[in-house]
Amino acid sequence: MSLESKIRSLKAHPLIQVLADNGGNPRTLVLIEPLWGVPYNLIAPFATLYMYTQGITDVQIGLILSVTMAVQVLFSFLGGILSDKLGRKFTTMMGDFFGWVLACLVWAVSNNFWLFLAAAILNCFEQINQTAWYCLLIEDARPKDLVGIYTWVNIGGLVAIFFAPLSGLFVRSYSIVPVVRVLYFLFALTMILKTLITFRFCHETKQGKIRRAETRGISVFHMLGEYRQLIPGMLKNRGVLKAVAVSVILYVTNMVSTNFFGLYVTQRLGLSENFLALFPILNAAVILIFMIGLQHRINATKFRIPLWIGLALYVVAALVLIFSPADRLGFVLLYVFIAAVAAALVNPRKDALLQLNITPQERARLNALIMASTVALSSPFGYLAGWLSSMDRRLPFVFTLLLFVTAMFVIGRIQEPQVEER
Template sequence: MNTAQKIKTLRNHPLIELLKHNKGNPRTLIFMEPLWGIPYNLIAPFATLYMYTQGITDVQIGLILSVSMFVQVLFSFLGGIITDKLGRKFTTMMGDFFGWGVACLVWAVSDNFWLFLIAVLFNSFEQINQTAWYCLLIEDADSKDLLGIYTWVNIGGLVAIFFAPISGLLINSFTVVPVVRILYLVFAVNMVIKSIITFRHCKETRQGTIRMAETSNTSVLQMLYEYKDLIPKVLMNKEIMKVLVVSVILHITTLVNTNFFSLYVTQRLGIENRYLAFFPILNAAVMLIFMIGIQHRLEFVKFKIPMWIGLVLYASCSLLLIMTPIGSMPFIIIYVFVAAVANALVVPRKDALLQLNINPRERARINALIMSFTIAFASPFGYLAGWLSSIDRRLPFVFTFTVFIVAIIIVGRIRNPEFAKEYGETEKGQP
């Protein structure tokens, strides 16, 4: 195949066609994702070490995670109401500004337990943004495009990971603390820019405009009271509850991997700090290859089969990490490779499956409830993971293996979705 044919094939790729078709909010938000993703991925491999290096213990790290998730439950619960009253666009902007911009400024100057706690509390505002952002992203899109849109969101974040070696090189020359402080400042500036672009180039969704009009004369207390009817509908929807349990499990395991993988490989396996930035790059490369070259070829396969395979791979990864010999880089590389494939199979489908089971007319409040439930159920496990790590750094990954087995069983019982002809169609009685 010559160059011209390759370019033509790329232009006709289903993901490129999806971007051409989905103008407006989806395309703008997808293109903006690196503004968040680049600084996040520069910092992420070193965030825990940044705390640990300044005297924050394993148990304190776990406590910070659990306290922050408790606060996130409150913000998530209010997120649907705020999104309906203020609109998807404005709420997204405010969440980016306070949840990331202000939080990163505090992280940049943090040098003790209390400042780190304040930073993660500001970061909890981001949970309000999550509800609004998802609504802004997909409400005016066709249901058949959801998997592709979520795939693009993941790709946008993954491309940013390739900048991660910069932080590794800088840390190798200037040590962890000063480099991470500067990166947090860059992160804060990026999120201000992101808020400005959202204001100029995004527009309120049709459903957002309707909900703003419907709730303009309704008090926040009354909207909170209305949850008494909405919560039972969500709890009685078996398909939503199944996906919710899987979401909780993935939230917990991501929490453990994000915060304790770096400690495990450096403190127990003896891997040098400077290599931490390269693991996310390998993960991103594998996921990009999979999402661009393979994901669209699985459209004929029902949702739960790829999800089930992905969860089996996740569980296998936990076992592999536990059994990795000290100093064995090849085992860690295999772990990252397999985990990346699992992530590409599971996460976009989980997100799309959840939205396909939600009534679009109540999307903001139901998404907020689901986010609240997810964080509430997961919140004790930050402290648990820290306590397990303080006993033996392998134990958090023994725990993730156990909960992945539970997820495998649940996904086996999930019903594959049927796509509505129009995005507003829902099953009778669906919340």
């Protein structure tokens, strides 16, 4: 095949077509996602050990998670209101600055429980960002392209993971604390750049302009009171409730995995800290291959079947990890491989499923309400996971296994959403 033919074939790929057909905000936000994804994924494997190495206990780690998740509930409610009053674009930039730039600067100098807690609370501004960012990403996009757009968002974050060996090499040479401090500082710099690009190349969405005009002159407290009218409608929508239930479960399981996987494989299974940079690479490689090579081929099966299969794979992965013998890298690699395939199936679809079940006219506040509900329902589980880990480091993953089984039951009762062609 000639080079010209390869280029034509690449341009014809469904994922490339998604970007070609959805310019403006979706394309800009997808392309700058690595500015967040690169530093985040460099730090993520070492974040918990960074705290643990400086004397933060399992229970204190769990307490930080639960306290900050409680704060996130308030910030989530404010996210919907600010997205309507200030616009999706400005609110996204504000959340990036306070939730990541300032938070990372505090993390970079943290050396005790209170500083880590302060950084985590600052990071709660990310909840304000999340509501606005999702609206900015998809409100002017074609509904039928949502799975493709969310696939690109996942790819944007995953590409960064291939830089992970650098952090592993630096940790081996200089130890974990100084390396992670520098990475947090670099994270702050990349998020400043991301904020500036958002300001220059993104535009306010059509729905954002409408909501900004409608809410002009209305107080924040009055808009908070209007949530009382939205809540009954959300509670009556079974499709939304089921999608929220799945989101809560996946939020909790991701929180447990992110914060306790590193401790489990190093403290119980006896693997070297240097391997923590290897696991995200394998995870990213599997997901990227799956998303680029297979994702578009299974879109015809809609949502329920791929979601159910992905959750079943998560169950298998949890079993592999729980029963992994000590000092056996192969079992942990198998766990990472299976969980990566599961993530490729589940993540883009659970996000798109939620957006397709909510009313576009109230997307910002409904997203905020759903996010607040997700965080509120998840908040006790941070402390619970820390407590379980303090007794036996396998127990948090036994807990996630039970949650995945519950999610499979919920997905089995979900009806396929109707997707418009616009």
